[in-house]
Amino acid sequence: MTDVTLREVARASGCSVATVSRVLAGTRPVGAETARRVREAAEELGYRPNQVARALRSRSTGTIGLVLPQITNPFFPSLVREVEHALHAEGRAVLLADCDDDPEVEAARIADLLDRQVDALLVIAADGKRSRDAVEKAAAHVPLVLLDRGCGPGVADSVATDNATGMALVLDHLVTTGRRRICFVGAAGTGSAAVERLAAYEAEAGALLPHGSGRVELGDFSLEWGRTAVDRILPSRPDAIVCANDLLAIGVLQRLRQLGVDVPGDVAVTGFDDIPMMDLADPALTTVRQPVRALAAEAVHLLGHRLAGRNDGPRRSVRLAPELVVRASSAPRAPSALRASSAPRGASSAPSALRAPSVSSAEDTGSTRTPEVEQ
Amino acid sequence: MTDVTLREVARASGCSVATVSRVLAGTRPVGAETARRVREAAEELGYRPNQVARALRSRSTGTIGLVLPQITNPFFPSLVREVEHALHAEGRAVLLADCDDDPEVEAARIADLLDRQVDALLVIAADGKRSRDAVEKAAAHVPLVLLDRGCGPGVADSVATDNATGMALVLDHLVTTGRRRICFVGAAGTGSAAVERLAAYEAEAGALLPHGSGRVELGDFSLEWGRTAVDRILPSRPDAIVCANDLLAIGVLQRLRQLGVDVPGDVAVTGFDDIPMMDLADPALTTVRQPVRALAAEAVHLLGHRLAGRNDGPRRSVRLAPELVVRASSAPRAPSALRASSAPRGASSAPSALRAPSVSSAEDTGSTRTPEVEQ
DNA sequence: TTGAAAGCGCTAACAT
DNA sequence: ATGTTAGCGCTTTCAA
Numbered sequence: 001m002t003d004v005t006l007r008e009v010a011r012a013s014g015c016s017v018a019t020v021s022r023v024l025a026g027t028r029p030v031g032a033e034t035a036r037r038v039r040e041a042a043e044e045l046g047y048r049p050n051q052v053a054r055a056l057r058s059r060s061t062g063t064i065g066l067v068l069p070q071i072t073n074p075f076f077p078s079l080v081r082e083v084e085h086a087l088h089a090e091g092r093a094v095l096l097a098d099c100d101d102d103p104e105v106e107a108a109r110i111a112d113l114l115d116r117q118v119d120a121l122l123v124i125a126a127d128g129k130r131s132r133d134a135v136e137k138a139a140a141h142v143p144l145v146l147l148d149r150g151c152g153p154g155v156a157d158s159v160a161t162d163n164a165t166g167m168a169l170v171l172d173h174l175v176t177t178g179r180r181r182i183c184f185v186g187a188a189g190t191g192s193a194a195v196e197r198l199a200a201y202e203a204e205a206g207a208l209l210p211h212g213s214g215r216v217e218l219g220d221f222s223l224e225w226g227r228t229a230v231d232r233i234l235p236s237r238p239d240a241i242v243c244a245n246d247l248l249a250i251g252v253l254q255r256l257r258q259l260g261v262d263v264p265g266d267v268a269v270t271g272f273d274d275i276p277m278m279d280l281a282d283p284a285l286t287t288v289r290q291p292v293r294a295l296a297a298e299a300v301h302l303l304g305h306r307l308a309g310r311n312d313g314p315r316r317s318v319r320l321a322p323e324l325v326v327r328a329s330s331a332p333r334a335p336s337a338l339r340a341s342s343a344p345r346g347a348s349s350a351p352s353a354l355r356a357p358s359v360s361s362a363e364d365t366g367s368t369r370t371p372e373v374e375q
Numbered sequence: 376m377t378d379v380t381l382r383e384v385a386r387a388s389g390c391s392v393a394t395v396s397r398v399l400a401g402t403r404p405v406g407a408e409t410a411r412r413v414r415e416a417a418e419e420l421g422y423r424p425n426q427v428a429r430a431l432r433s434r435s436t437g438t439i440g441l442v443l444p445q446i447t448n449p450f451f452p453s454l455v456r457e458v459e460h461a462l463h464a465e466g467r468a469v470l471l472a473d474c475d476d477d478p479e480v481e482a483a484r485i486a487d488l489l490d491r492q493v494d495a496l497l498v499i500a501a502d503g504k505r506s507r508d509a510v511e512k513a514a515a516h517v518p519l520v521l522l523d524r525g526c527g528p529g530v531a532d533s534v535a536t537d538n539a540t541g542m543a544l545v546l547d548h549l550v551t552t553g554r555r556r557i558c559f560v561g562a563a564g565t566g567s568a569a570v571e572r573l574a575a576y577e578a579e580a581g582a583l584l585p586h587g588s589g590r591v592e593l594g595d596f597s598l599e600w601g602r603t604a605v606d607r608i609l610p611s612r613p614d615a616i617v618c619a620n621d622l623l624a625i626g627v628l629q630r631l632r633q634l635g636v637d638v639p640g641d642v643a644v645t646g647f648d649d650i651p652m653m654d655l656a657d658p659a660l661t662t663v664r665q666p667v668r669a670l671a672a673e674a675v676h677l678l679g680h681r682l683a684g685r686n687d688g689p690r691r692s693v694r695l696a697p698e699l700v701v702r703a704s705s706a707p708r709a710p711s712a713l714r715a716s717s718a719p720r721g722a723s724s725a726p727s728a729l730r731a732p733s734v735s736s737a738e739d740t741g742s743t744r745t746p747e748v749e750q
Numbered sequence: 751t752t753g754a755a756a757g758c759g760c761t762a763a764c765a766t
Numbered sequence: 767a768t769g770t771t772a773g774c775g776c777t778t779t780c781a782a
Contacts (some may be wrong), residue, residue, distance in 0.1 A: 390768075390769085391768065391769045392769090393768075393769065393771095394767085394768055394769075397767095397768085403767085405767070406767060406768080409767080409768080430774095431774050431775070431776090432773080432774050434774075
């Protein structure tokens with residue numbers, strides 16, 4: 001099983017290694033007959049070009065580094081998938097680096113990828129501030145595109161969801177369906193999603209609501225915080241709780257159910273991201289779906305641009321509009337069921353007798369986005 | 376930003392490239408003073424070894440190919456994470472290949488990875504039968520370990536969860552808590568998980584149950600099939616439904632709720648895998664947790680073994696025992712609530728008035744396994 | 751159109 | 767302990 005090299009193909013086909021290289025790489029015109037002989041010999045011997053040697057000589061590995069904070073964040077797998085497919089369609093391979101949400105690890109992984117001579121980097125920044133240094137340095141060496149999360153302006157090309165539009169869609173929807181006391185549960189960090197979604201909420205709510213924006217509770221992007229935030233927010237008697245991501249929304253739904261608060265009867269709840277299975281929450285979660293495939297395609301496109309050109313020119317920042325996915329958790333209240341907005345309290349209270357029949361059923365649960373896996 | 380090479384470090388430190396290489400790679404003893412000078416010069420110049428050149432010469436890229444069926448399968452991200460971390464701890468990098476559940480794509484991706492001179496392959500086989508050829512061929516070239524899913528015996532080293540033990544745990548638990556009419560919802564494919572879990576169910580149920588194993592419904596590993604299977608299975612009046620994975624179990628829970636069947640009052644439901652958020656299902660899902668970290672560690676260990684040795688010796692097949700995670704979906708029925716096992720039918724029926732208060736609440740939802748993500 | 755030759759940056763014999 | 771010398775397998779001048 002010793003590997004076949006160009007030399008052997010050259011010998012077998014009776015020409016020089018240079019010619020073989022030209023035929024196989026298609027770099028230059030080659031005589032038809034020679035080409036045929038070469039291809040035949042290569043086929044016969046089962047020749048496979050050694051990409052490492054090729055990379056050393058041509059100074060291009062055909063490899064892209066994909067750096068992300070945590071592959072277990074349920075939003076990322078679909079993004080990774082789309083990126084991987086888009087790159088593979090161009091004959092490139094993906095070196096994966098998971099940073100465990102740690103900017104220092106991130107810096108180390110980026111350095112490692114550069115040592116391995118990746119042609120370019122796709123980075124989902126771990127932190128809005130502390131990722132900046134490493135990203136900036138790396139961008140000086142290879143084309144680099146920030147994906148989904150930025151780390152400060154002007155650092156590198158970036159592609160992300162338009163969080164402002166997403167929040168506007170949510171608030172529009174809630175106001176249109178009669179909600180007026182709309183609160184917000186978000187994260188306090190410096191991540192671009194946390195910051196932008198909060199800002200958008202405040203801007204939109206301030207503009208659309210009679211009493212201005214409602215109560216805001218900031219913690220982190222965890223389910224646990226979603227639960228906690230409910231207890232802090234309920235006394236202000238909201239009729240809608242807008243969450244900065246789906247995990248928070250799930251936490252909120254859990255706690256509301258525990259407390260016997262009816263969703264969407266008493267309170268509407270919305271998320272952000274549309275991670276898998278959100279159509280299966282109870283009630284199914286209204287949320288903002290990030291345009292994952294388009295994000296990946298655009299990022300890869302930008303990389304291609306830089307790789308083809310001289311990696312200069314102005315930084316590009318692309319924002320893609322997301323889509324509102326309306327499900328049961330924000331269904332309008334039945335007009336006949338006007339009730340006190342105060343719900344029974346107590347962790348062990350029985351489910352609200354007022355709960356409307358689930359609106360999700362067939363239509364919502366039949367969503368085609370739920371993964372079907374063969375294992 | 377032109378890259379610094381060994382030559383320049385050699386010149387700056389006043390010695391030969393060979394010496395510099397030795398100092399930096401630590402291959403051979405070098406004089407203390409020389410070593411210091413070299414390191415200083417390297418540091419000063421910001422030297423970073425070119426891994427591609429190193430790989431070409433030393434015939435080792437320090438890169439492992441990770442081939443998987445679908446990164447969006449919710450079970451895989453955590454596995455990928457553990458593999459990535461374990462490999463990185465050894466200074467190796469991961470080339471990721473997502474196969475879209477297609478064995479032909481899989482074969483192509485494996486070939487591509489071999490061209491890129493990966494030192495070894497970690498393969499989660501896409502298909503129990505059709506993956507075999509490509510895997511076998513690849514295993515002739517580089518060390519290869521099958522992870523989580525096999526593709527026939529004796530093809531390569533393999534590491535997987537002990538499905539038989541997992542199923543035994545489930546059935547033991549159900550029988551111990553008084554269930555007697557235990558049915559099975561699984562997949563008909565040739566995947567090792569589908570086959571082994573079914574076989575284990577039949578063996579265990581046959582041994583433990585008075586009337587032998589119950590009704591078996593085989594489709595695919597999809598939520599949709601879980602829903603469908605419920606309608607087929609209910610007429611046989613089961614008091615427990617064992618599912619071959621969590622997705623099926625979620626589908627089953629959904630449909631049971633739609634039909635007003637009380638879980639766990641009327642029927643217990645169990646899953647397999649413990650994918651993220653199963654503690655958040657309603658009711659929280661009893662399932663079998665795969666030992667993800669140990670699987671990854673073992674696979675990486677096996678690879679290391681082959682990489683260190685001469686890649687011969689007998690094929691190893693390692694099975695790791697999973698753990699039963701008991702949650703609300705299989706809670707014992709309250710002895711006082713003996714009721715007819717026939718549930719009201721009809722898609723739009725209201726939630727069962729008999730439903731017990733959720734047992735999940737604080738303890739179950741407080742699980743530390745739910746990802747906390749910063750985005 | 752083809753061939754000969756010179757490396758890409760590094761490691762590993764073989765010298766010393 | 768260090769230097770010298772050959773390459774790893776390929777692409778790419780430069781000649782012919």
